[in-house]
Amino acid sequence: KAGVTQTPRYLIKTRGQQVTLSCSPISGHRSVSWYQQTPGQGLQFLFEYFSETQRNKGNFPGRFSGRQFSNSRSEMNVSTLELGDSALYLCASSFSGTGVYEQYFGPGTRLTVT
Amino acid sequence: AQTVTQSQPEMSVQEAETVTLSCTYDTSESDYYLFWYKQPPSRQMILVIRQEAYKQQNATENRFSVNFQKAAKSFSLKISDSQLGDAAMYFCAYRSKTSGTYKYIFGTGTRLKVLA
Numbered sequence A: 001k002a003g004v005t006q007t008p009r010y011l012i013k014t015r016g017q018q019v020t021l022s023c024s025p026i027s028g029h030r031s032v033s034w035y036q037q038t039p040g041q042g043l044q045f046l047f048e049y050f051s052e053t054q055r056n057k058g059n060f061p062g063r064f065s066g067r068q069f070s071n072s073r074s075e076m077n078v079s080t081l082e083l084g085d086s087a088l089y090l091c092a093s094s095f096s097g098t099g100v101y102e103q104y105f106g107p108g109t110r111l112t113v114t
Numbered sequence B: 001a002q003t004v005t006q007s008q009p010e011m012s013v014q015e016a017e018t019v020t021l022s023c024t025y026d027t028s029e030s031d032y033y034l035f036w037y038k039q040p041p042s043r044q045m046i047l048v049i050r051q052e053a054y055k056q057q058n059a060t061e062n063r064f065s066v067n068f069q070k071a072a073k074s075f076s077l078k079i080s081d082s083q084l085g086d087a088a089m090y091f092c093a094y095r096s097k098t099s100g101t102y103k104y105i106f107g108t109g110t111r112l113k114v115l116a
Helices: none
Strands: A005-007 A010-013 A019-024 A031-038 A042-050 A053-057 A064-068 A074-078 A087-094 A109-113 B003-005 B010-014 B019-021 B024-026 B032-039 B046-052 B064-069 B074-079 B088-096 B104-106 B110-115
Touching: A005 A087, A010 A019, A019 A087, A019 A109, A031 A074, A042 A064, A042 B104, A053 A064, A074 A087, B003 B088, B003 B104, B010 B019, B019 B110, B024 B074, B032 B064, B032 B074, B046 B064, B046 B074, B074 B088
Parallel strands: A010 A109, B010 B110
Antiparallel strands: A005 A019, A019 A074, A031 A042, A031 A087, A042 A053, A064 A074, A087 A109, B003 B024, B019 B074, B032 B046, B032 B088, B064 B074, B088 B104, B088 B110
16 A cells, blocks of 8 residues: 655745645545644644544644645645745645544655745 | 653664653643654654553553553653664654544654664
């Protein structure tokens, strides 16, 4: 079974631009979560989608948004990029939000904002 | 709100020796999940071990075991017979069981160096 995939793996953008990151979960997994990882802050939870609905949201500004499609694939969008948005963005999927199902992580998208 | 604290930013261990990584958490819930994840350099994060709070028995996965002290809200990871491949960032994570709050809360991580 294929793992979680994220595209693109690397991205360089300029301040003020917007960016869209994509995540394809493991087949059968309906929950997708997004995290921002930076050296100083560790992993910060962005949001979680389950069956095309945002179920949880972290403490990030409205510039960060996401969506999930009927095939469980998810996209994350960041508008009006700031230098501080430079980070590794990780996507994780799990079979369901209920129960003990652990999350499986993708390789991440490294975003650099210049 | 729940919090997870990893007080050791970096640890070193000699190959074949044993090392313990610390994690403490704060919660008012009585039932929840705890995890240890490993993130090797430039590689994907993978699950090392998990523990359900209502289970008193400490989880074990081969060379990895935990010391779960629920009353003290402590969840340490012990790595026995350390190998070079164990070098990585290790993250402790908490996940609520309460309906509607499925998000994971991660600690800031401990970088483990394994010395040959």
